[in-house]
Amino acid sequence: MQEIVATGVAPHYAELAPRLGISPNEALNRIESILAITPGWMHPGTDYIASFPPFNNQPTAYRITVRGEQRWFAQCGFEALACSWMFPGEIVDIKAPCLLGDDSLHLKMKDGELVLVDPETIVGYTRSRLGMEEPDQPFR
Amino acid sequence: MNLFRSEQHAQQWKDWDQEMASTLRPVEWWTETFRNPIFRNRNRSDYLTWLTGESGISATAAFHDRLQQ
Numbered sequence: 001m002q003e004i005v006a007t008g009v010a011p012h013y014a015e016l017a018p019r020l021g022i023s024p025n026e027a028l029n030r031i032e033s034i035l036a037i038t039p040g041w042m043h044p045g046t047d048y049i050a051s052f053p054p055f056n057n058q059p060t061a062y063r064i065t066v067r068g069e070q071r072w073f074a075q076c077g078f079e080a081l082a083c084s085w086m087f088p089g090e091i092v093d094i095k096a097p098c099l100l101g102d103d104s105l106h107l108k109m110k111d112g113e114l115v116l117v118d119p120e121t122i123v124g125y126t127r128s129r130l131g132m133e134e135p136d137q138p139f140r
Numbered sequence: 141m142n143l144f145r146s147e148q149h150a151q152q153w154k155d156w157d158q159e160m161a162s163t164l165r166p167v168e169w170w171t172e173t174f175r176n177p178i179f180r181n182r183n184r185s186d187y188l189t190w191l192t193g194e195s196g197i198s199a200t201a202a203f204h205d206r207l208q209q
Contacts, residue, residue, distance in 0.1 A: 077143035082179040
């Protein structure tokens, strides 16, 4: 988490291994174990972390800007609302396009509080079930 | 899990599913939902230990309870 917060990119297991003083295989095993109990996932058929909530390693529509730098992408619209916990005391700027082609959405948050909602009518909706009870029920 | 400009926008989305209409909530409601400690504590160095311990299990249950509201 420290790496993705600092850089916007989740490390590859081979990069993580020497930092933790473990073998690459062990680093991969640990990543897979973590993703099994948190709502993240590897890109199918690869050893690359695709999503490590609240962030996404692959770009999404939910762009996160902190201190003027847009380095991060949220896993989804809901997880975008959890990103500010990763940047204590900072203004976290969330921008996303409108899925129907109208003007984009803009939120600002600080320590879990909304400080800007534009437009004021923004809602959240998912057609997927939320939660982590079933292994085939990704949090997206 | 997307954000929309308004309820009307969400209901006009190509993937709108009336069966999941109960998830259509103001962004303020979802923000409160994501104040749960399972989200707030992700930057703890002992997060996984915390998550799988008594406090984490309790917080996860509270999250699921809120989703049932």
